[in-house]
Every structure is written in C-alpha cells, then in structure tokens.
Amino acid sequence: MNQKDLTSAATKAWLCLFVVSLLLALAACGGASATTSAPTTTTPTTVPTTAPTTVPTTAPTTVPSSGNSISIAQFAFTPNNLTVKVGTKVTWTNNDSVTHTVTADQGAFNSNALAPGNSFSFTFSKAGTFSYHCSVHPSMTATIIVQ
Numbered sequence: 001m002n003q004k005d006l007t008s009a010a011t012k013a014w015l016c017l018f019v020v021s022l023l024l025a026l027a028a029c030g031g032a033s034a035t036t037s038a039p040t041t042t043t044p045t046t047v048p049t050t051a052p053t054t055v056p057t058t059a060p061t062t063v064p065s066s067g068n069s070i071s072i073a074q075f076a077f078t079p080n081n082l083t084v085k086v087g088t089k090v091t092w093t094n095n096d097s098v099t100h101t102v103t104a105d106q107g108a109f110n111s112n113a114l115a116p117g118n119s120f121s122f123t124f125s126k127a128g129t130f131s132y133h134c135s136v137h138p139s140m141t142a143t144i145i146v147q
C-alpha cells in the first residue's frame with residue numbers, strides 16, 4: 001500500500017460519510033416538509049338561488065261583446081258599436097278611473113257626470129241609430145243601433 005492508495009481510501013471514506021449525512025439530511029428535510037404547507041381546500045360557498053317570484057296573472061277583464069251592457073274603460077266605450085232591439089235597456093258602467101259621461105249626440109239621453117264605478121241606464125223605445133260621446137272627452141264616441 002503506497003501513499004496514493006491511502007489518499008484514495010481516505011477520500012472514499014469521506015465521500016461515503018458525506019453521502020450518508022446528505023441522505024439523512026434529505027430524509028429529515030423531507031419528513032419536515034410533508035407536515036407543512038398542506039393546501040387548505042376552500043369549500044365553495046353555495047349561493048342560494050332566489051326562488052322566482054310568481055307573478056300573479058291578471059284576470060282578463062271580461063268585456064261583454066253582446067247583450068245590453070257597455071263598459072267604459074281606458075277612455076273608450078266597449079263594445080263601441082252595439083245593436084239592440086227596440087225596448088232594450090242598455091246599461092253603461094264606468095270602469096275607468098276618471099269621470100265620464102254617456103251623452104247622445106242628438107240629446108236622446110245623457111248620463112251627466114258618471115263617476116268611476118257608477119252606472120247609467122237608458123231604455124231605447126224607438127228604432128234608429130244613436131251615436132253618443134263623452135262630454136268630458138270628445139274623442140270618446142260610440143254608437144247604439146236600435147232595430
């Protein structure tokens with residue numbers, strides 16, 4: 001065994017010790033790192049869905065298309081043209097939110113001021129065409145045909 005071999009053996013010994021110590025250090029480090037920095041899973045907060053508000057369906061306003069009743073609503077007489085027989089009593093009802101009148105153009109009948117919710121009736125004893133209007137709102141016109 002010469003000087004060179006001894007140096008080599010010493011280097012190998014130190015190298016081996018270094019590797020062992022390095023492995024121990026890694027093992028210790030690895031064990032430590034496993035316990036730390038655990039990702040915290042944030043549970044998503046469930047947003048409560050607002051229940052859809054049920055919109056109440058507005059009851060359809062029944063407008064008599066025939067008969068002897070006339071509805072006054074939304075600044076109009078409905079039906080706008082009504083044909084009745086002689087002797088028929090026609091009734092107008094103010095279903096609007098403002099006062100109207102049922103005034104015959106030729107003066108056969110006149111309800112005067114008809115407040116909301118009030119009614120006016122007139123019996124047609126003669127045949128003919130009776131156009132009428134609202135004296136408050138001249139654009140409101142309608143016709144009664146008596147046969």
Ligand SMILES: [Cu+2]
Pocket residue numbers: 075099100101134135136137140
């Ligand atoms: Cu009117």
